[in-house]
Amino acid sequence: MTKDSSSSEQARELAALYFRQQSLFEDEIYLPAPPEVKRLRVLRGALTPLPQTLAEFEEQIHDCTRCSLGKTRTKFVFGAGNPNAEIVFVGEAPGRDEDLQGIPFVGRAGKLLDQLLTEIGFSRDDIYICNVLKCRPPKNRDPEATEIEICKPYLLTQLSIMRPKIIVCLGRFAVQVLLGVKDSMKSMRGRMFPWEGAQVLVTYHTAYYLRNPNGISFGQEDFAMLRRLYDDMKQAW
Numbered sequence: 001m002t003k004d005s006s007s008s009e010q011a012r013e014l015a016a017l018y019f020r021q022q023s024l025f026e027d028e029i030y031l032p033a034p035p036e037v038k039r040l041r042v043l044r045g046a047l048t049p050l051p052q053t054l055a056e057f058e059e060q061i062h063d064c065t066r067c068s069l070g071k072t073r074t075k076f077v078f079g080a081g082n083p084n085a086e087i088v089f090v091g092e093a094p095g096r097d098e099d100l101q102g103i104p105f106v107g108r109a110g111k112l113l114d115q116l117l118t119e120i121g122f123s124r125d126d127i128y129i130c131n132v133l134k135c136r137p138p139k140n141r142d143p144e145a146t147e148i149e150i151c152k153p154y155l156l157t158q159l160s161i162m163r164p165k166i167i168v169c170l171g172r173f174a175v176q177v178l179l180g181v182k183d184s185m186k187s188m189r190g191r192m193f194p195w196e197g198a199q200v201l202v203t204y205h206t207a208y209y210l211r212n213p214n215g216i217s218f219g220q221e222d223f224a225m226l227r228r229l230y231d232d233m234k235q236a237w
């Protein structure tokens with residue numbers, strides 16, 4: 001790579017990072033750690049390092065009220081599981097139980113997730129799980145487009161901190177946010193897509209199987225695919 005192409009690549013990465021972070025912290029711009037970048041006084045306001053850990057990031061955003069869900073939630077639901085996991089599950093939004101406990105996937109859909117994980121030899125300690133939205137929509141309604149747009153940078157930042165090898169999209173909202181497509185879940189499930197250096201596997205949200213118990217074989221197939229993908233990738237790590 002020539003010096004010019006290297007510089008333009010860095011500029012593109014910096015610009016992409018800025019636009020991703022822009023809606024997160026308003027007048028502050030968050031950048032990764034390189035000292036030469038830290039010294040820059042650019043754009044608006046003070047320069048603050050990108051959070052290095054999930055715990056640090058949760059501390060920064062746990063009081064968020066940037067959309068109206070911040071006023072109606074009981075608890076903010078950041079995410080849970082192994083912060084060093086190579087596999088991250090992304091769901092939709094907290095439900096009633098999650099809102100009460102502040103932990104994702106603790107209700108009936110969460111128990112089904114545990115069951116599917118157990119069937120492929122995984123537990124919650126092997127994965128990390130979070131949602132597109134960190135606060136419960138009233139009466140478990142679907143997330144609204146504006147709520148997703150406002151909250152999306154939080155998910156992207158979680159993923160940029162973790163840099164998982166595999167991301168499992170549970171349901172259409174995770175698919176829309178990460179892959180930017182609105183195709184039917186019927187056409188998307190069981191398929192893999194490259195995303196920012198990771199493999200994204202699409203499957204139904206486990207709540208789907210509570211409504212359609214006969215469809216659980218889809219989940220079992222997709223989780224078996226996840227296990228194979230993980231085992232194959234692990235050989236190359």
Ligand code: SF4
Nearest residue numbers: 064067070134135151
């Ligand atoms: S849903 Fe997201 S953007 Fe809205 S208040 Fe909760 S954390 Fe903030």
